[in-house]
Amino acid sequence: MRILSMLLITCLFLSSCETIKGVGRDVEDAGEAIDDSIDDE
Template structure:
């Protein structure tokens, strides 16, 4: 007969649950940092486009 651990979650055990939570936190942090990076690139491209537009109009 299989023993059930009080800390098991779908048969993963406490270590498996902790690893899943840490993986989720890591993935979310990468996602959020990527969003900030894309925003920064967008601002840079926009300002470069405005500068080019100003140079053409002058």
């Protein structure tokens, strides 16, 4: 179930990026979100 969820999230993430620049922004935003969640702990 966990693998299926991660696959679905990955597909949605990739389909939402229209350009390489968009992918870069999405990766940067994801990195910032992870960084923020680590800082909160």
